[in-house]
Amino acid sequence: MILKPREIPKKLLLLQYLDARMELSQKDKYTLANDKKGLAGEQYVDTLLEKLSFDHYSLKGLSLTWNGSKFQLDNSIISQQILYNLEVKNLEGDYYIEDDKWYSLDSGKSRTNHLNQLDRADTLLRQMVNYYQLNLQVKSLLLFPNPQFTLFQASKDLPIILPTQLNKFIDKLNTVPSTLNQQHRWLADKMIALHKEEAPYQYISTPYQFELLKKGVVCKCCRLLLIETVRGRTFYCSACKHKESVDEGIIRMVKEFRLLFPERRVETPVIFDWCGRVISMKTIWRVLNTNYIQIRKGNKSHYIEKSEISLINL
Numbered sequence: 001m002i003l004k005p006r007e008i009p010k011k012l013l014l015l016q017y018l019d020a021r022m023e024l025s026q027k028d029k030y031t032l033a034n035d036k037k038g039l040a041g042e043q044y045v046d047t048l049l050e051k052l053s054f055d056h057y058s059l060k061g062l063s064l065t066w067n068g069s070k071f072q073l074d075n076s077i078i079s080q081q082i083l084y085n086l087e088v089k090n091l092e093g094d095y096y097i098e099d100d101k102w103y104s105l106d107s108g109k110s111r112t113n114h115l116n117q118l119d120r121a122d123t124l125l126r127q128m129v130n131y132y133q134l135n136l137q138v139k140s141l142l143l144f145p146n147p148q149f150t151l152f153q154a155s156k157d158l159p160i161i162l163p164t165q166l167n168k169f170i171d172k173l174n175t176v177p178s179t180l181n182q183q184h185r186w187l188a189d190k191m192i193a194l195h196k197e198e199a200p201y202q203y204i205s206t207p208y209q210f211e212l213l214k215k216g217v218v219c220k221c222c223r224l225l226l227i228e229t230v231r232g233r234t235f236y237c238s239a240c241k242h243k244e245s246v247d248e249g250i251i252r253m254v255k256e257f258r259l260l261f262p263e264r265r266v267e268t269p270v271i272f273d274w275c276g277r278v279i280s281m282k283t284i285w286r287v288l289n290t291n292y293i294q295i296r297k298g299n300k301s302h303y304i305e306k307s308e309i310s311l312i313n314l
Contacts, residue, residue: 003188004195006046006060010259011200012039017256018206020223021213025206041090042074044145049086051170054079054178057188062195066124070198073121078136078188080178085125085140087118092148097155105152118142118159134187143169210261216276217249218256229278246279250287254303265302266292 015032018024024032042061049058059076075086094105102111122140129136143161144151154160161169216225219237226249228236235249236242254266257274264270272284288294292303 001056002058002060004059004062004192006042008039009035009061009200010197011035011203014200014204014259016223017218017260018204018208018213020218020225021215022206022208027205031203037090038088041145042088044090045075045086045088045143045166048145048166048170049075049077051174052077053174054176055180056178057180057184059188059191062191063197064124064191064194065196066128066194069120069124071121071124073125076191078180078184079176080180080184081135082137082139082176083125083129083187084173085118085121085138086143087114087121087140088143088145089114090146091144092146094150094152096152098153105150114142115158115160129187132187132190134183136187141169208260210264210274213260215274217253217278220244220249220252225276226278232279232283246283247287247290250275250279250284251291254288254292266304267300267302 012032012035015024015028015035019032046060057078059078060074062073062076064071064073073085074088075084077084077086095111096103096105100113102113103109104111118140122138125138125140129138141159141161143166144163145166147163149163151160151162214225217235218224219226219240219242221242222237222240224237224239226235226237228238229246230236230243233246235244235246250271253275254271257264257271258266266288268281268285268288271288272279272281275284288303293306293308294301294303
């Protein structure tokens, strides 16, 4: 059972939103491409893990802090006796290991030893399990889903699952007996409660401001700025031919605006400008009033999510 589904990391969303509206720095372009590739690998492994038939809890994309140390968990699977930590690396190319160091076979240059990251997360997970006095083993494995990845000179004892071993690994997991109880659910809920994704802004090297970003509605599929509407009811992308209702498109743009500018208020004129003024102010007002809570202060008003209504003092 999936108790925490995978979410697109806010850092990746932020870079995608900015990429459609400005020129990113080379560093951010590299980060965007690398994070997209990493997410694709994680999502592929998610499809394989859907084949798990034994009794388990699945938690995806956790960001935890334990004893002052922060660490990431791609896939956490809680079974009767074992807490699996499955780290996914969507690498491609030929690599080899020599003296516990990883190298690219093509360039000969040293590369990150991802086992170090796995060991760190494994240690912190064991500390957590011991602290809560849970009768669970911790088993950490490094999964490589990309069929274009090859690793030479790796010891058979390393906690690594290569692309050709993934299906066999899933089949083996399904042979393990597992019956969950309240202790397992408690641990799953505790790990979800400890999850806290860091604010993504500290990782962005490209400065940006509202006035300098390109305005318009970004296509949901190809991420190009849209400039066409069909009878004021549908956004139409001339590049990929994707169509989307005006209401859905405006709501998406509000979400992008809120992530990019968390300190700014959602106001009708602002969203009208943000959407490139291709939709009337009246339509913007209608969508905001239908899907958000209006907060009035004097002659001015702004909008918040319905879930935020309990966080403010009206």
